[in-house]
Amino acid sequence: MQKLVYRTMAVLCTLVAGTPMGTNLGLVQVLWMLVSGHLLETRGAVIPGLSRLGLGAAAVRRAWATLGQGRWQAAPLLEHWQALVSEEGQWQAHQHAGYQAVAVDVTAFWRPRLQGCATTHFDSRAGKALPAIPVGIVARTGSAGTQRLGLPLALVRADPTQTAHATAAHETALLRAAVAVSGATDALVVDRGFGVRRLQAAGATRYVARLRENFSARRAQPPTYRGRGRRPVRGTVVRPLARRSRGRALPVTEPDRVECWTEAGVAVRAAVWEDLVLADGASGAPTFAVVAIHDPRQRGPLLLASPLPVSARTLRDLYADRWPVEQIPLVAKQLLGAGRQFVSAPETCQRLPELALLAGCVLSYLAATTAAVPTGFWDRRPRATPGRLRRLLAQQSFPVDFPFSPHIRQKRAVTCHLPTGFWAQRRPRSSPAPRIPVPSARPAA
DSSP: HHHHHEEEEEHHHHHHTTTTHHHHHHHHHHHHHHHHHHHHHTTTTTTHHHHHHTHHHHHHHHHHHHHHSOOOHHHHHHHHHHHHHHOEEEEEEEEOOBBEEEEEEEEHHHHHHHHHHHHHHEETTTTTEEEEEEEEEEEEEETTTTTTEEEEEEEEEOTTTTTTTEEEEEEHHHHHHHHHOTTTTEEEEEEOOTHHHHHHHHHHHHHHOOOOTTTEEEESSSSOOOOOSSSSOOOOEEOOOOEEEEEEEEEEOOSSSSEEEEEEEEEEEEEEEEEEEEOOOOOTSSSEEEEEETTTTTSOOOOEEEESSSSSHHHHHHHHHTTTTHHHHHIIISSOOTEEEEOOOOHHHHHHHHHHHHHHHHHHHHHHSSOOOOSTTTSSSSOOOOOHHHHHHHHHHOTSSSSTTTTOOOOOOOOOOOOOOOHHHOOOOOOOOOOOOOOOOOOOO
């Protein structure tokens, strides 16, 4: 148990290595509270969760101040996390025909009772947008041991000042950030909520996007002129799936080619349409291919769009690597308790979800790369899951005897001359501007 605790502390100290003195110790304490599940026990209350670590009242206040007012950002923490995972070499990225899947998704931390919440997110259960803190996630997919894990590359906040089309603006900013952090062999993998139009507007040239069932496109080249009437300037319409519109049946367009393969004794068929543009795109617009994969094991066909020159099976495998990005918010919200938060400061409302997502990645990676500890003698086949590791860490208090580096310590600043309590929060009343006497205009004698 001590070895597991020390490894967790070593990872957390590596993450905060670049933050200022004093701030790094507070971040370690907040991250330990998250990975050990104390935020779940206190139902989203941060200060009671820090108190459960066995810290003193002054240390709790310092850690709480670090969360909302400390000099740190999420981007450097992610860079240290990527460097640590790459150095250990236990996590390997997935490759399909020379391409690596970089999943892009948006998750929301619901805040229905937060007063003045400027950001919202659509809730399918409510059927409308609700107050929330949306966070965009960009993660590269790989495996550590036998588990698929996503390595986060960027966390993108929503702009609270963007009131008109806030969701579209956030998704566009997320796609641009994903393009910026992607490598030469990375392919963005998105769900049907983004669409090909936003990917092309963000400058993405390598992507795999799921499409809606009523998606339609056009051929990049117009048909041959038949000698009568106006010359065609746009290509013919291509419908990958048959559907009905206004009581009229719209048949499926004949595919350019068909690919078939067998998986687990099941025959899978894929229809491919190449050299397409958007329905309102010009002849010189970026082209892509559409693939409709018909798998008898699935309820309906899978419709994908991509400009990559690979087979339909490779596109399906790349899209299947999108699902590990869903585990990151799942662990952060459900296992660590960050789905319920009791913070109200604007910066703290943004920082706590980011730290929770990072803590969920750390917990999943440590669980996948550490031998599972059985709960008792009856636990014959323990599984290396983040929930099991969280329960083990919850039994331990904050390891104050850990050999911290000399830089990670409390900042010895003289504060005894500063007021405390009510007098520390009181603001001096602004004095009114002095009045300048204006001489009255009198008639000359």
